[in-house]
Amino acid sequence: MNSSLQIPLDLPNVRLLSSSYDAQGNFILEVESSLSFTKCRCCGHKITEFHGYDRPIRLRHLPILGRDVWIEIRPKRYRCRHCEGDPTTTQTLEWYDPRSPHTRAFEDWLLKMLGNSTVMDVSRRCGVSYGEVEGVLKRRVSTQVDWSGFKQLRTLGIDEIALKKGHKHYAAIISSLDDHDRPQVLAVLPDRLKETVAAFLRSIPEHLQTTVCWACCDMNEGFANAVQETLPKVAIVVDRFHVAQYYNREVDNFRKQTLQELKQTLSADTYATCKGTLWLFRHHYWSLTAEQRGQLEEFLLLAPELKDAWLLRHELNLLFEQEQTKAQAQQQLQDWKAKVKASGLACFDKFLNLLETWQDGITNYFEDRNTSGFVEGMNNKLKVIKRRCYGLLDVKRFFQHIQGDLAFSRKQPA
Ligand SMILES: [Zn+2]
The missing domain is CATH 1.20.1320 (phosphoenolpyruvate carboxylase, domain 3)
Known part of the structure; x- marks a missing residue:
């Protein structure tokens, strides 16, 4: 009986040179790039004059059958003849980020694990340091909303959440549904003052501001006034x-x-x-x-x-x-x-x-009972994330945690 198995590496543009185990039983897979060009870092031209190899780098990849997997690659360097001084550029491949000690696939996995979990937990379960998990969050998840994901906003949810237990430090959270009707956080603001909320509402791109019909919030005058001042046509819906x-x-x-x-x-x-x-x-x-x-x-x-x-x-x-x-x-x-x-x-x-x-x-609420429903769901989700992250959070990191959670723990549509 054949007891070996072929597993696709799922890394584009590489050739496998060798595979071995290290002393701990981890897989070491040595690969090389199959591309014979790169873009000059100075002028952006495609350059093909091979200059040599960099020192090998090791990147953590998805585990196989309970073993850690490391990809080893010697990045290629190319020389540019268009630029003065003939500078060289190191080739990079799409499946890793030169600043990261992991492949992108491994980072996706960590982020997925982070959905409904804590940094501490993921670090323990996946065998990476706390700082590395944090690093993935920092590199991969934006600290600001990407407006290109929205053609319209329709309903805004505005809520507050205490960032630290026992402290009177509240953040305001603005949410909405994206074009696929998925709840998204637009911002976590450092306080819940009227001016702070108004400043954010003004920062919404104009073509999106005009699409907002409802703002769903609790009975907070600061929030309501911020909306009335900046988006006077928008109706307030008090969360039931x-x-x-x-x-x-x-x-x-x-x-x-x-x-x-x-x-x-x-x-x-x-x-x-x-x-x-x-x-x-x-x-x-x-x-x-x-x-x-x-x-x-x-x-x-x-x-x-x-x-x-x-x-x-x-x-x-x-x-x-x-x-x-x-x-x-x-x-x-x-x-x-x-x-x-x-x-x-x-x-x-x-x-x-x-x-x-x-x-x-x-x-x-009776005019728009369907669309204000997501605000309730979002608020519950935020409470859970907050409970997992108590004491660790500033508003930027909270935003990243929510984004990571929403993006990577989302159920795939059936
Ligand atoms: Zn150049």
Whole structure:
């Protein structure tokens, strides 16, 4: 039986000269270029006068059957007769970067591994140093958006993210969909100030600025003002999850307060069962089982005001789930506000204030519910990347990490 196997090297324009193992059992593949010319580094002419070989270089390549693979090549040099002093130029081949100790294929592999992982992890699993993985990121992933990937922008997502745990250092993140409807990060800005965001929006090429229809953000006046100043025709869409977060927090606080009051009047046993209803209380009613609904209702019977608050919150949740026009949603919100006022509850006061300012943006969600969806997905992705990279990040590197992640961990279309 034949126990050897031919594997294509997948390196264009080379001939394999020899293959051997080193003392550690790694493959050493000696290759030479099959091209007999290069471009002069001074004048750019194609030059063919062979001058000699450089010293051999070793480049890490994709592992084969669990062994590390090193490609050894002696770069060729060519002389130019067009230029004064007849300078020589070293030939380079497309499958490696002269500044890198790896082949491009190996770097692609590292970047792919970096999707959903950390630099530390990749360094350990792939047997390369931390600095080398960082070097690949620096060389291969841009720190700025390449506008040529966009014919239109349509929706911008603007969000903020705390760069370091416990520090009040926030970066603003601007995202959009590219021409293939894939989420892309356009910028990670060093702070979340209005001026910083406005400066970035102004830096968007003019032909793309005119294609923006929506800016999706949370209820942050700085972001909204930056958009209104620089792109006055663009409508603000308030991210519905930020809205829900806001009113949920208020109702949760009201629940806490109610429980403290119940503690005075209820028996220890009954109080204990009430305390256990937090999850049921927060969850969407429509996703609870019959038994869970029963438990929740029993609890709410003990606290009629909390029940009213819960019902009003439930109505808001339903409002956002419904397919409806902006005008219909506006009307529903008006009705809802009237009900809150009639109920005499104070727990929605802050939220009612917020609606005064943001109702238009909040209901714009109904005009464009499909395209604002990517902003939610992007925000979740960013949180995961951030968690993996805590403490290591400046904004440029964060941008590179996101770019690398989006580009290399993307599922191939089926
Ligand atoms: Zn020349």
